[in-house]
Amino acid sequence: MTDPIADYLTRLRNAIMAHHRVVEVPASNLKKEITKILFEKGYILNYKFIEDGPQGTIKVALKYDPATRENAIKCLKRVSTPGLRQYTGYKDMPRVINGLGIAIISTSKGVMTDKEAAAQKIGGEVLCYVY
Numbered sequence: 001m002t003d004p005i006a007d008y009l010t011r012l013r014n015a016i017m018a019h020h021r022v023v024e025v026p027a028s029n030l031k032k033e034i035t036k037i038l039f040e041k042g043y044i045l046n047y048k049f050i051e052d053g054p055q056g057t058i059k060v061a062l063k064y065d066p067a068t069r070e071n072a073i074k075c076l077k078r079v080s081t082p083g084l085r086q087y088t089g090y091k092d093m094p095r096v097i098n099g100l101g102i103a104i105i106s107t108s109k110g111v112m113t114d115k116e117a118a119a120q121k122i123g124g125e126v127l128c129y130v131y
Helices: 004-017 029-040 114-119
Strands: 022-026 044-050 057-062 076-078 102-107 110-113 124-130
Touching: 004 022, 004 029, 004 057, 004 076, 004 124, 029 044, 029 057, 029 102, 029 110, 029 124, 102 114, 110 114
Parallel strands: none
Antiparallel strands: 022 057, 044 057, 076 124, 102 110, 102 124
């Protein structure tokens, strides 16, 4: 597998389309940080890190609206790929749906949202868009 972040986002997208409650993905430190951000911003219901074997897994409980069964995540889009990295400065941070969505940025001070990176005046690699 050449792009584990794209695999992570695809597993979440597929589980959302199949209306699954829980999805399991192989763990890595970067995926753990992305999962934490998704939970803090209210896109997922809960998560759990399971240490089994050398890598471990992440269990993600997806968030649905009880009345309409619509998911909280409308779109997960990978921006920076291994073949074409996308970097941005703090002055040129991308605005996802005019500020309604988030862009997840990998910076020198860790993984954070676009708004947090702009507030700290640091740029980095744009990993994905979530809305």
